[in-house]
Amino acid sequence: MRDVAVIGVGMTKWGELWEKSLRDIFVETALMAFDDASIDKVDSMYVGSMSSGLFVGQEHIASLLADYLGQANIPSTRVESACASGGLALRLGYLEVASGRSEVVLVGGIEKMTDVSGYEATYALGTAADQEYEGYHGMTFPGLYALIARAHMEKYGTTREQLAMVAVKNHHNGSKNPLAQFPFEITVDSVLNSVMVADPLRVLDCSPITDGAAAVILCPAEMAQKKDKPVVKIAGSGHATDTIALSSRKDITWLEAVYKATQQAYKEADKGPEDIDIIEVHDCFTIAEICVLEALGIVEKGKGGDAVEQGLTSLKGKIPVNTSGGLKAKGHPVGATGVAQAVEICKQLWEEAGERQVKKARVGLAQNMGGSGGSSVIHVLERA
């Protein structure tokens, strides 16, 4: 296996992009990454997309998008692992370059979610849960994370205010990201007074419905040294699964897939939690960020809420988490999210993050997650 680097990234403004189709959004974003990497063709591509079939009625999009990107006839693969589709696409692209099979690979992620009604979008997202034993009983995604939140509060004393502080922090960061869907600040009070969705979670605990894409270009690290940018390598990659039914887990407050994937990535990168400078986590709901911090080993079990409250994870804290604004403020086009996390880490390591730049960041970690934790993909990126 050889070292693999990121040589270009692309991301456009996220939001409700009614004037743009799935293919428009993807091609525009991928071309930004091509320009950033100064290339005009790739050997192969991977596209993370959770459910183009349910969201826009179009399957077979790997071929469609390769064609519209002017790359007809290259091998192009769609990757699905619910909301971890983008992270998993990145892992497969990474492995393809690392193995020597390809030199230059595009990894993209896309979801076009606003062409359907709210109910249809809720249904599409719900298919990432166990339809026969969760969906059948009227369970929803906010509901699943609400069950995790209640159990975490009971077991560890995590407070309702601490959950709100996750959203407040991520919106603060997002206010400095011009590409974010919701680039503005919110307060703890506004979270606590927002509409209840699934007790104890309120609408401002939830990531939004978003149209958007993200893209990165991978190549051997040796080739990256000839480019202008500092070399950012993928130092480690990990992937693990868990039961997709939340109720089948022994401890619903613990994300075993995140833990297992993280251990693989740390081992491959020869790093531990103490080496990480910045993190992008999958904060689909506020409680998710708290549980993920614990599974990453950044804090002990049960201490995720305290970490946020004490400012450990704020932009000026010891380990800034979700400098991009996270899923909460940046938006969550599900298939694109895992790739966008890598885009943010690269921008930080290249010192291209503008107002939200973290000083002297050398090592970043991206944590992407499917469903209620039924899959997770971790990448550790390092500036050489």
Next chain:
Amino acid sequence: MTTPSRYWREIPQRYRLEANKCQSCGTVNFPPRLVCPECQKRDLVATKLAEKGKVISYTIIRVPPHQFIDQAPYAVGIVKLDDGVNLMAQIVDCDFEDLKVGMKVRIEFRKIFDEGEAGILCYGYKFVPD
């Protein structure tokens, strides 16, 4: 969403709580499985779920999927049954203020939702206070 063949296929679990038990390590699986997730052995025999247990966690769904619009808000919980199985279902016949982690419940057979005039009436298990 629910086709007649799919609904018929799921009846043993929904109506009769059919589970299976690993003869090697004693794990009870619901729904029944072909291979034990704990020990990977395949010697599993049919059993029926315990019908009582305690609430591990619960929520109140206020933004429901479309088949449940006429029921919202409603409570859904995960219950640890006396045989060790964790089961998700609605918790009914209980005021929201009285819901508590640790509360004792039992399984009852109820209508879950109906799919409208020409659709299927979908039945299954719910929890009630015990």
